[in-house]
Amino acid sequence: MKMHTLFLFLTTFLAAGVEVVEMVTIVLGVGMTRGWPATFGGAAAGLLTLTAVVAIFGHALTYIPISVLRAMVGILLLLFGLQWLRKGIWRLSQYGVKAYIKIEDDEEGTGSRTPRGRVDWTAFVLAFKGVLLEGLEVAFIAVTFGAATQNIHLAVLSAASAFIIVIAIAAIIQKALRNIPGHVIKFSVGLLLVTFGTFWSAEGLGVEWPGEDLSILGLLSLYVLFAFIWVPYLRKSQNSRLHKQEEGGLMSSQLG
Amino acid sequence: MSYLKKFVLFWYRFLIGDDWVGAAIVIAGLIVTYGFLKVEIAAYWFLPLAVMFSLSLSLFRQARSKSG
Numbered sequence: 001m002k003m004h005t006l007f008l009f010l011t012t013f014l015a016a017g018v019e020v021v022e023m024v025t026i027v028l029g030v031g032m033t034r035g036w037p038a039t040f041g042g043a044a045a046g047l048l049t050l051t052a053v054v055a056i057f058g059h060a061l062t063y064i065p066i067s068v069l070r071a072m073v074g075i076l077l078l079l080f081g082l083q084w085l086r087k088g089i090w091r092l093s094q095y096g097v098k099a100y101i102k103i104e105d106d107e108e109g110t111g112s113r114t115p116r117g118r119v120d121w122t123a124f125v126l127a128f129k130g131v132l133l134e135g136l137e138v139a140f141i142a143v144t145f146g147a148a149t150q151n152i153h154l155a156v157l158s159a160a161s162a163f164i165i166v167i168a169i170a171a172i173i174q175k176a177l178r179n180i181p182g183h184v185i186k187f188s189v190g191l192l193l194v195t196f197g198t199f200w201s202a203e204g205l206g207v208e209w210p211g212e213d214l215s216i217l218g219l220l221s222l223y224v225l226f227a228f229i230w231v232p233y234l235r236k237s238q239n240s241r242l243h244k245q246e247e248g249g250l251m252s253s254q255l256g
Numbered sequence: 257m258s259y260l261k262k263f264v265l266f267w268y269r270f271l272i273g274d275d276w277v278g279a280a281i282v283i284a285g286l287i288v289t290y291g292f293l294k295v296e297i298a299a300y301w302f303l304p305l306a307v308m309f310s311l312s313l314s315l316f317r318q319a320r321s322k323s324g
Contacts, residue, residue: 076271078282082307083273086314122270194307201286202303206293209300219304226308230315237319 005154012145012158016138018213020166022196023134026077027127028170029189032177033084034123042124046131054139061143066136071204073133074197080126081193088187089227093234095183133200138163191227195220277317281310 031039054061138159146155177185199209199216209215272279285306292299 075286078307079271079279082278082282082310083275086275086278086311086318089311089315090318121266125270198303198307202289202300205286205290205299207289207300207303215300222304223308226311230312234315234319 005151008145008151008154009158012141012155013162015141015145016159017162017166019134019137019141020163022216023130023138024166024170025192026130026134026196028174028177029185029192030123030126030130032174033182033186033189034120034126038120038123039127041119042127043131045124046128046135049128050132050135050139053136059143059147061136061139064136066140067204067206069133069136069204070200073129074200074202074204076129076197077126077193078197078201080122081190081195081197084186084190085194085223085227086190088183088190089230090234091183092187092227093231093238095181096235187227191220191223194223275314278310278314281313282306285310 027039027043030042053064057064142155142159143152146152195216198219203209211218282303285303288306289299289302292302
């Protein structure tokens, strides 16, 4: 393999790999917290739409206004993720990280699962949007890198390899994640949704992030730090409330 | 319930949930970010601040209501 061919393969593989990791993170998080049938349904619908768009537009794909799509998906993830993160921080302050609570038992608002036989549209929409947006970005990378080097087949092959490898790794990781308490998973997914939501919505508006995709890690660290400032504060306020209630109960029993 | 009402309710619950103030702060943060971009001021720092402010306010209100 010639040097520039290898370089094209590796560059496309890494660039597409980053986007597929983002896609898989969302699908995995939504699937683990909301259940798999609707998540797979949404992901499959996203993949089908993506295939149709790529088949219809081909090289003209680069004319699709990706920034508008990015802003829309980003705002959606940000607003939805905000609710999960708030509830995640609250739950974490109540239970800590060691208590084992199944996702099914940790029923509160957005985390609740849809009864059997009904489609969970929340999971469907989240997975659909995540797959469509990230899939489009992978397709853009393959088309632009391939067109620039006049080797579209290799670029597509490289992007497809990244897609398959990342999904295989995710399938292995998913089994290991099953032992993590439900409320901790929800908190983590909330963190990821808010991080990606902030990144994409701002980028869609035209913001240039320092360090580009690397700033996703910066945002994630910032939000983790923020959450771990709030968790002990909330725990302390809950403990002092319980203490006051106990004292009140003791006094009334002594008076009685 | 009509399909239209169900559809609107789904998106309201999906995007706003039980805390419309938090969602409004984030939307305002996006508008201000866009404003910064229009006047060519670096805007990447503003939205994360708006998100953290929105979350702080929601958590503070929740803590106060549970202890009240």
